[in-house]
Amino acid sequence: MAAPAEHDEEENKERPPRVMDTPEDLRLEAIANSIALHPSRDVIVCGDVDGDVYAYEYSCTEGRTTELWSSGHHMKSCRAVRFSADGQKLFSVSRDKAVHVLDAESGKLVTRIRGAHTAPINALKIIDENLLATGDDAGTVKVWDMRRGTSILDLKHHDDYISSITVDQAKRILLSASGDGTLGVFNIKRRRFELQSEFQSGDLTSVALMKRGKKVVCGSSEGTLYIFNWDGFGATSDRFAVKAESVDCILPITDSIMCVASMDGYIRAINLLPNRVIGCVGQHVGEPIEELGRSHCGRFLVSCGHDSLVKFWDIGSLPESKVQEYRKRKRKDGKLKSLSKKAHGDNDFFAGLVEETENKREEGEEEGEEEDEESDSDSD
Structure with a gap:
């Protein structure tokens, strides 16, 4: 005698969820310009072209990836998002020229620096627990002391947008890649510009340290x-x-x-x-x-x-x-x-x-x- 349909449905409900090799892809409502992954938890944050920031907890178990919170504090496209080293804060920059600091757990706005740059901000790099660097579409690089909410370095030596920023392990030298085809070198400790590379063909779109x-x-x-x-x-x-x-x-x-x-x-x-x-x-x-x-x-x-x-x-x-x-x-x-x-x-x-x-x-x-x-x- 065939088993009742109700019994089949009950078996399907009790079937354990599938465990996959990777978490499921996230489908967003708008294009994400930037992503940041939590330093110690299975959490990812996305900043999109509408200025919204979303946080998700991801999982390899089917159906377990969930949205934690969303934030719409930026008025224009969110260009970059970054976690603090301890994962408690989230920093974001935008085409609206503002720097935002969010509580990573709740997504609530903690600090806003309006008009941080005179041009839309494009690049963001966390230097340490107190300092962060930003770069804008006009070629200006700034280093911020977040304890005061003011910049301690504000220099323009590029003729085009700042695409990417990195710092050395000693947190002493800042490197900026620019759309003008050059690499910029700044001394954070001495708060000064050091030098600029020769021009390369095309825009420099990214920069990274390798080989220790x-x-x-x-x-x-x-x-x-x-x-x-x-x-x-x-x-x-x-x-x-x-x-x-x-x-x-x-x-x-x-x-x-x-x-x-x-x-x-x-x-x-x-x-x-x-x-x-x-x-x-x-x-x-x-x-x-x-x-x-x-x-x-x-x-x-x-x-x-x-x-x-x-x-x-x-x-x-x-x-x-x-x-x-x-x-x-x-x-x-x-x-x-x-x-x-x-x-x-x-x-x-x-x-x-x-x-x-x-x-x-x-x-x-x-x-x-x-x-x-x-x-x-x-x-x-």
Whole structure:
């Protein structure tokens, strides 16, 4: 005798939720310009083009990712969001020229600095528990003492927007990448401008420290990575042309491996010195990617793109990737190796990202064969 329909429904309700490799993607109402991941909890914050900020608790258990709070304090597009080191505060900057400090637990506004810049603010970097740096669309860099709510450094040495800011481990030197094609160097302790690099082709769109701070890498709108030696900021020591429309953001994973995102929608993992594209971590189909982040556990890479999605990628094995010193033969199909399960789908377009295990003949190719991405040099 067949079981009653009520019994089937009861069994479905008791079925445990599915546990996935990564949290479910977040579908937002508007494009997220920026994301920030909590330093110790499974919480992500997104700032969107409407000026809203959303906080979510993410989970690999199906249906468990939930919105915690939302904030609409900015009048215009929210350009960047960042957590404090202890995760208790959230900082945001906007096209409305304001700096906001929110309580990370509730999303309530704690501090607002109206008119922090005379031009829309585009870049934000937390320096320590008291200092933060901002950069605007006109090329001005400011460092703020949040105990007083005033700037202790206010300098304009760029002719175009500030795209990205980073600081060294000692919190002494600030580096700014600009749309004018230069890297700026500022001394935070002495509150002065130090120097500016030579002009590069295209905008400098991002900046990151690699090789334990001995190398500085800048992405560009031309799809080239420009590499500087620390204390040698005047001219590049190396450059690496990536087959991408641009390199819009850089996220260091190890001292030698970084993930870069591009306007073509791909997230590439790249090894620095020797300079190699390891493969594809993931993609937003045909849509530019605004920012990358990494979970506090180190396992998930997170990306936000113009498809209004925030996506999670499993990069747990990426830090163990090994790169051959010699240059391999150029792949005739031009495909990227897939580095995560979600980096390809069943359709032909994504199936093209899957690279089969290289056979022994390919492994034995001699050095000097042309490869997809060329580097001017692989020297330290």
